[in-house]
Amino acid sequence: MLATPNLRPQTPNPKQNHLLDALLIGEFNRLLPNLEHIELPLGKVLYESGGTLSHVYFPTTSIISLLYVMENGASAEIAVVGNEGILGISLFMGGETTSSRAVVQSAGHAYRLKAQLLKEEFSRGGPVQRLLLRYTQALITQMAQTAVCNRHHTVEQQLCRWLLLSLDRLVSDELSMTQELIANMLGVRREGVTEAAGRLQQEGIILYSRGHIKVVDRAKLEKRSCECYQVVKVEFDRLLPAFHGIAT
Amino acid sequence: MLATPNLRPQTPNPKQNHLLDALLIGEFNRLLPNLEHIELPLGKVLYESGGTLSHVYFPTTSIISLLYVMENGASAEIAVVGNEGILGISLFMGGETTSSRAVVQSAGHAYRLKAQLLKEEFSRGGPVQRLLLRYTQALITQMAQTAVCNRHHTVEQQLCRWLLLSLDRLVSDELSMTQELIANMLGVRREGVTEAAGRLQQEGIILYSRGHIKVVDRAKLEKRSCECYQVVKVEFDRLLPAFHGIAT
DNA sequence: TTCTATATGTTGCTTAGCGAACATACAGAG
């Protein structure tokens, strides 16, 4: 039996989002009053495929999943966005609409900013623009690696990768997530996740119960994962190192 | 028996690359003398994973494949770049290095530009920058769709998608490509491609022989393909419509 | 406490695609 993770000791603070923290320099500071704090419940759909983007989101304690949903209803996760990034890159990339659905994968807090405001800041160029583009580049790496992972790795490996990606974006070592939902994200059957999770639990790597997963042995989890996790992590660290002061 | 496609009636011309054509406006025109025409043989590696980018490439009659190669040697194609785009986006995205390998998938011509020159133009902002970012957005869509396709679709469907993507980037309806190479791109076994191609040939959709594939019935090919091809095509058309005059 | 919706466990069957080992067939060199 697992306790519900206590994720709310801190007061919400824009600086909990690393990208936002790095952005809030110089003139960008004037946007601070325009940041709107919101709470994101599990499953909330922030963008629908093909829809227009009214805001961009900076998750702090929440995690957003970029999902592509196919004609027949099957889905697959393209990338995740947590406290390291921003949701809504197609806004400044010029797309206006997004081709994927954005769903809250882990409930928590976020800050949002009106689309127009971010676009204006972006088009000013300079460090803000450069940082946003570097983040986009990191996100591209994540997508590319997801494609590779989908092609070559087993459900268990992908589950490990997915858990690690989530863990890196949370303060806790627990996450609230049913196997059914994980299966949706990975684009596999629920039974496949059940089996893989069962194996991981038997080996003392994770502990789970009705929608709560606790990672007990992170080192082993990394070993069971495919290389994809490390590849993405290294690239994020390279492109967005300490964040503070890199926006130069 | 198929004749080798005659792809060289035209004199090489930068305007054969749609993106370059759209870029060569106003001040960007001064870059024209810096464009270097080159011929790209099949299989040539333009970027190695992790390497530094000395040039960006604008394919005209060639097609470049972005491949990710895993630790164990297995590979998968992330995206393709042809006469609609530019190779080397990580340059202006701020990455400096690329995380995937770029290989010539279809021999032909291209123009290249010194990395520094493109970076300078990009950082000027304005229409050039906007167009490059829109193209990047389209490329992101292609990567995301590749991820989905890898998860859910059969080898045959993916082969159809791949043929269509290649076709769109060529003037001819024939391509020079062995099944072995296609298998590498798709990240599947050669035998799988042989079987799928055999079926397509039996139904009169394609015709092939020792490294030459001719698409006979494009309409049927589109029907056999998964939705992924159309999704990507629609997004490219939306983001980069007629090209001429959109860089505003 | 009991009930119920939801989460997880399990099993049998089927199939796509892998790995490996081999057969054939064609193109271009000599």
Place this chain on the structure above:
DNA sequence: CTCTGTATGTTCGCTAAGCAACATATAGAA
């Protein structure tokens, strides 16, 4: 014309993961 390397065809067994149809267990509501 023959030889040879390369491209394609075929087969066997195997496994991961799909589909389907259940059984069980538990948290929270009543």
